[in-house]
Amino acid sequence: INCCCRLSGMPDLTMTFANPRILDDVSFHPCVRFKRWETERLLSFIPPDGNFRLISYNISSQSVVAVPLYIRHNIVLKSGASGRFEITVGPKQSMGKILEDVIIECQMPKAVQNCNLLASHGKYSFDPTTKLLQWTIKRIELGRPPTLKGT
Numbered sequence: 001i002n003c004c005c006r007l008s009g010m011p012d013l014t015m016t017f018a019n020p021r022i023l024d025d026v027s028f029h030p031c032v033r034f035k036r037w038e039t040e041r042l043l044s045f046i047p048p049d050g051n052f053r054l055i056s057y058n059i060s061s062q063s064v065v066a067v068p069l070y071i072r073h074n075i076v077l078k079s080g081a082s083g084r085f086e087i088t089v090g091p092k093q094s095m096g097k098i099l100e101d102v103i104i105e106c107q108m109p110k111a112v113q114n115c116n117l118l119a120s121h122g123k124y125s126f127d128p129t130t131k132l133l134q135w136t137i138k139r140i141e142l143g144r145p146p147t148l149k150g151t
Helices: 034-040
Strands: 003-006 013-016 023-028 044-045 051-054 053-059 071-075 084-092 098-107 118-120 123-127 130-140 147-150
Touching: 023 034, 034 044, 071 098, 084 098, 084 130, 118 123
Parallel strands: none
Antiparallel strands: 003 051, 013 044, 023 053, 071 084, 084 147, 098 130, 118 147, 123 130
16 A cells, blocks of 8 residues: 655554455554554554555455456457457446556467557556566546457
8 A cells, every 4th residue: 555645743544444354464664553453453653744655465365355346358259360359347336436556467368479459548568478468557437447459
């Protein structure tokens, strides 16, 4: 969780998670009161000025977590190595209104040599060696779902 703080004074902030038990390999910024995390599983801190990383963590592969976005796809394969696809992503209405820094990765079949791509939002890349398509979207708002089309 990256923060940008521009507050006057020394505000004492508390942040809670809906399910903090799923967080693994947690590391904190020095401003976080570690004792409160250990005992109550909440973040209590006085933020420094400027940009800083408040907490870094991983989520265990054994944890069941509701992903806050939906992915719709349409794939049409033609004879030979040609085809077309369309991927649309958006936030689930029940999970909030805005998603940030979303990365979608698609492993393409070995027969794919190259992709002609067009994205309504974000940046994309295709590595012809690994056959990995990566689409990075900075911000997804409710009602404006980004789409990636390719052939």
